[in-house]
Every structure is written in C-alpha cells, then in structure tokens.
Amino acid sequence: MLLMQFRGLNCQALDANGVSLDEKILAIERLLLTPGTIMFPVTPCSFMLNGPQQTIPAQNGSDQTAAQWVRTVFHDFITADAAAGTGGLDASISFEADRPENLGLVFNAGTPDETSFINATIIGFNLFSSVFTSTSDFIALGLATSLLSCEPDARMIHLKVGRIDATVAGPTGVPRPQDSLDIATAAFAKAGLNQTEMIQAVDGRADHFDSTPFVFDAVGVNEYLNGSGQAGGPLVTTQNETFRSDLRIFDSDSNDTIKAMAASTQSFEDACFTVFEKMINTVPKTVTLSTDLVGPRPWILMESHLDLSSTGVVQYSGNITTNSRFNPSVPTTATYVYGTPGEDTVSQTSDGGGEY
Structure with missing residues (x-):
C-alpha cells in the first residue's frame, strides 16, 4: 500500500517511516533555526567538536569540525558509479570509516601518519538524529552548515532532501594522497566529475589549508599560485613528493582552473558551490530528491x-x-x-x- 500525504492539489509519497519530503525539509529548517543543534558544532567556523580549539591553520590534521564535515561529503560521494546509478551520497561511509582510504592524513615533521575522522563526524550528526532526517541527508546538511558558518556572507547551498541510507558498505575507491594522477582522475570520472570539476572539488575540500583557515574564501588558491602563506596546503608542499596529490591535480590543466577560481571571491565561491551541489545530489538511481530546497527561513x-x-x-x-x-x-x-x-x-x- 502506498501512503500519500496531500499538499493542496498535489500529493507526496511517504517513506518507510511515514515521512514526506515536505516534513523532511521542515525538520531541517527547524534544526537550522534552533539554537544548540546542527549549527552548534561549526559555530564559530574554528570550533572543534572533538578536540582542542584552534587558533592556527590545521597543519597537523586536527581539522575543525566544519572541515571534517566537508571531507565526509567527499569520501561518501567519490565511490559513486554515475553510469550505473549506484553509490554517491548514501551514508555508506558509516560502514567504511576504518578503511585505509578513509583515514585522514596527519602531518608531523613532514611524515604523514593516518587517523580516522569519519566516526567522529557521524557521531556528531547522531546528536541531532530523528526519524525525519537520514544520515545521508545529515551529511549533505553538514556541508551546508559548514559553508553557512565559514562563508562570510552566510551563503546557503541549494540543499535538497530525500536521501536514503545504505545498509552495507559500498565499494572501495577513494583516491589516496599517494595515488597517481591517472588513478585519481579515473575515480572522479567514474563518480561523474570531469577534470575541471575534480580540481574544483579538491580545492574546495582543502580550502582550510591556507592563512585564513576559518573563512571559506579565495585566499588558498591565491597562496597556491603565489607560493605564499600555506602555498596550497600539505598535499602540495609535503617533503614526500609521493603524497603531493593536490599539486598533481591542480597542475593537471596547467593551473587554468585554479587561476579562474582565483580571479575573484565570487568566482571561487561559484565554482565550489556548483561542484558541491553536484556531489551532494549524486545519489542512487532509486532515490528521488525533493524539488523544493531547504531554506534557511528567517x-x-x-x-x-x-x-x-x-x-x-x-x-x-x-x-x-x-x-x-x-x-x-x-x-x-x-x-x-x-x-x-x-x-x-x-x-x-x-x-x-x-x-x-
């Protein structure tokens, strides 16, 4: 039996919990406007939910919560098979946290070690979980709230709802810092991103590795091009050239994409927001996302x-x-x-x- 909720002359199918897409949107909008809930772990942008608070760039890998939430989107999305319509943002990352490819790099004296950040992220979302919001919708919401907190104009990404959580782990295939450019490019292509989008996604994910780590801005791309400040972050400058994955990706089109992003703050933000939206809207072909967008309402x-x-x-x-x-x-x-x-x-x- 198909349960429906009437909405004027239209109607909406209900999920397995009897919740409509409209109710899911409303639940997230309530969270955005309720003090002490989903905005709390990323406000201010420098806040770190599971560790000491930072006043300097996160060169040691102890990323602020906002950066971890952005990275979680990347790690969940990147194993999608766009042609087959499988994977993407489906919270399968919840079952994949301890895979070597999902461990974050920690740079100590130039030597990369690895530690987990996925579990801390999912636990953070669970603080606000309810029947109205899936974990995969929370992962997308985590990106939105991180940008709201860190982007100077509090720009809201176009956020849809209706993602359905995977019940088992997905395939492996997250590009690792030591992987070749060919391996990384193939992974992004399989997930549905071309070369330009790959560069934009990687740069947006690493934006906190600059002299303004707690502001989402174009400083990082300019520092990379100029060789100043953090010069693009540890995956550009590490002494171990094998781990310079960001450098290989940025330079793969002779830095043309990075130069375009560095042209202005607006150019940088537009590029990142567009590719971020494509990532969070990449879902299994059996999932239908909402047409309406989440606010934020005033x-x-x-x-x-x-x-x-x-x-x-x-x-x-x-x-x-x-x-x-x-x-x-x-x-x-x-x-x-x-x-x-x-x-x-x-x-x-x-x-x-x-x-x-």
Whole structure:
C-alpha cells in the first residue's frame, strides 16, 4: 500500500517511516533555526567538536569540525558509479570509516601518519538524529552548515532532501594522497566529475589549508599560485613528493582552473558551490530528491496552540524562533486561517500575543 500525504492539489509519497519530503525539509529548517543543534558544532567556523580549539591553520590534521564535515561529503560521494546509478551520497561511509582510504592524513615533521575522522563526524550528526532526517541527508546538511558558518556572507547551498541510507558498505575507491594522477582522475570520472570539476572539488575540500583557515574564501588558491602563506596546503608542499596529490591535480590543466577560481571571491565561491551541489545530489538511481530546497527561513514557528478560554474566546499561541545571522527580527503577530475546505474561510491575526 502506498501512503500519500496531500499538499493542496498535489500529493507526496511517504517513506518507510511515514515521512514526506515536505516534513523532511521542515525538520531541517527547524534544526537550522534552533539554537544548540546542527549549527552548534561549526559555530564559530574554528570550533572543534572533538578536540582542542584552534587558533592556527590545521597543519597537523586536527581539522575543525566544519572541515571534517566537508571531507565526509567527499569520501561518501567519490565511490559513486554515475553510469550505473549506484553509490554517491548514501551514508555508506558509516560502514567504511576504518578503511585505509578513509583515514585522514596527519602531518608531523613532514611524515604523514593516518587517523580516522569519519566516526567522529557521524557521531556528531547522531546528536541531532530523528526519524525525519537520514544520515545521508545529515551529511549533505553538514556541508551546508559548514559553508553557512565559514562563508562570510552566510551563503546557503541549494540543499535538497530525500536521501536514503545504505545498509552495507559500498565499494572501495577513494583516491589516496599517494595515488597517481591517472588513478585519481579515473575515480572522479567514474563518480561523474570531469577534470575541471575534480580540481574544483579538491580545492574546495582543502580550502582550510591556507592563512585564513576559518573563512571559506579565495585566499588558498591565491597562496597556491603565489607560493605564499600555506602555498596550497600539505598535499602540495609535503617533503614526500609521493603524497603531493593536490599539486598533481591542480597542475593537471596547467593551473587554468585554479587561476579562474582565483580571479575573484565570487568566482571561487561559484565554482565550489556548483561542484558541491553536484556531489551532494549524486545519489542512487532509486532515490528521488525533493524539488523544493531547504531554506534557511528567517524565522520559523516551532509550536502552536489553538485553545478555548473559559469564556469561549479562541486563543492562538506559540513559539517563534530565528537565527540572527539570517534575520534578527521576529514577527510579533501570527495569522491563521480556519474554515471548511472548499468553502468560505476566515483569517485571523493575533494582536501582540493577545486574545482574538
């Protein structure tokens, strides 16, 4: 039996938990506007949920939470088979955390060691889990919130919902720093990204390796081109040339893509946001993502109550919350419409919280 939720003249299929796409969007929008939830681990951008707070670039691999959440998207997405319509952003990474290809590099005195960061990321998402949001939607949301916190204008990526979590591990194939350019290029091509998109994705993923590690900006690409500051990060400058994977990828088109990204802050952001959206929207062919996008809304009604007083007066009350980064003002009144569908309806507006 197919369960449906009616939405005006349209209807939506419900998932196995009886949740519609509209409800999933609303749940995420509530999280974005509820203090102490999904924005907390990445606010400020330098915040580190599972370790000491940082004041310098993360050269030792102890990335801030925002950087870990961006990397998790990359590691989950990259084993997709675009032609076959399998893999992509499906949270299979939850079963793959201890694979050598999913261990993050830690650079100590130029010698690369490896440690896990995936488990910490998934545990962070589980703090806010509910039946309304899959882990794979959380992984996409993690990218969105990281950009909201670290991008100076709080730009919101075009975020859809409806991802379905894998129940087993996916295939191997995450490019490793010691892999050749041919191996990396083949992996990105299989996942559906061309050479230009590969360079943009790798640079966006490594943006915190620059002199402004807690701001998502074009400083890193300019430092790479100029050989200044962090000069592109450890996977460009490490003493062990075998591990200079970012350098090989950036230089694969004679730095043309990097130069285009460095032209302006807008050019950098547009390139990264476009490829990031393609990555988070790469899902198994059996998954249908929402047409509507997640806000963020300037404010949201958290709860509402419609009651009758002892004298028979209708009372409408509730709580409205906002995120001051999006819009500092909160409405002082609310309006509701009542009546019989298809017949006359009546609209009533509150008067500063009073009865009406």
